[in-house]
Amino acid sequence: QKEVEQDPGPLSVPEGAIVSLNCTYSNSAFQYFMWYRQYSRKGPELLMYTYSSGNKEDGRFTAQVDKSSKYISLFIRDSQPSDSATYLCAMSEDGGYNKLIFGAGTRLAVHP
Amino acid sequence: GAVVSQHPSRVICKSGTSVKIECRSLDFQATTMFWYRQFPKQSLMLMATSNEGSKATYEQGVEKDKFLINHASLTLSTLTVTSAHPEDSSFYICSAPERGGLTDTQYFGPGTRLTVL
Numbered sequence: 001q002k003e004v005e006q007d008p009g010p011l012s013v014p015e016g017a018i019v020s021l022n023c024t025y026s027n028s029a030f031q032y033f034m035w036y037r038q039y040s041r042k043g044p045e046l047l048m049y050t051y052s053s054g055n056k057e058d059g060r061f062t063a064q065v066d067k068s069s070k071y072i073s074l075f076i077r078d079s080q081p082s083d084s085a086t087y088l089c090a091m092s093e094d095g096g097y098n099k100l101i102f103g104a105g106t107r108l109a110v111h112p
Numbered sequence: 113g114a115v116v117s118q119h120p121s122r123v124i125c126k127s128g129t130s131v132k133i134e135c136r137s138l139d140f141q142a143t144t145m146f147w148y149r150q151f152p153k154q155s156l157m158l159m160a161t162s163n164e165g166s167k168a169t170y171e172q173g174v175e176k177d178k179f180l181i182n183h184a185s186l187t188l189s190t191l192t193v194t195s196a197h198p199e200d201s202s203f204y205i206c207s208a209p210e211r212g213g214l215t216d217t218q219y220f221g222p223g224t225r226l227t228v229l
Contacts, residue, residue: 041203042222042223043118043205095209095217099146100146102157105154
């Protein structure tokens with residue numbers, strides 16, 4: 001079993017839809033949870049960062065962490081074609097100075 | 113957020129040659145940098161942790177004599193792929209955490225696409 005499981009998709013939605021992306025994990029020691037967006041042939045870009053459980057909202061993006069279920073989510077509201085990318089969840093036990101464990105990444109396509 | 117650059121962005125080389133990739137933190141100091149490799153349609157796999165002034169720490173299965181890492185300053189880490197072969201063709205990405213930044217996480221460079229002929 002992988003430490004972090006993420007459905008690779010692809011996920012195709014119409015413009016304006018609400019997108020839900022999810023990851024599950026097995027290591028209960030993870031405390032730092034991140035979502036990165038990666039466009040084709042580019043480096044990952046940090047989207048959301050959450051410490052421990054709870055919700056965090058930034059514009060059209062909402063990140064949720066449920067440590068009791070070992071489940072994290074990223075919601076994208078009013079999705080745009082420019083949101084088409086691969087979304088990677090990442091986790092760490094001790095923050096940025098320690099190794100991040102990535103999910104497989106979910107490829108999202110938002111069509112006009 | 114913090115900015116990390118990589119050079120070159122793309123390199124094509126012949127089998128058996130060595131290739132050096134640079135990773136720089138542009139507006140902050142990075143005592144630690146990470147090197148990842150990403151094959152097409154796959155996720156990032158950590159190769160090694162680069163520490164300024166000391167030896168790098170390699171992940172299991174990564175050959176330290178093939179992937180030489182040097183972290184000579186607080187803003188520069190280099191990865192040298194020695195005697196490259198076609199199976200080393202991949203997307204190499206570095207990252208660095210920003211000490212004292214708003215988030216305790218890593219910022220990634222734009223990546224270097226290596227093609228070995």
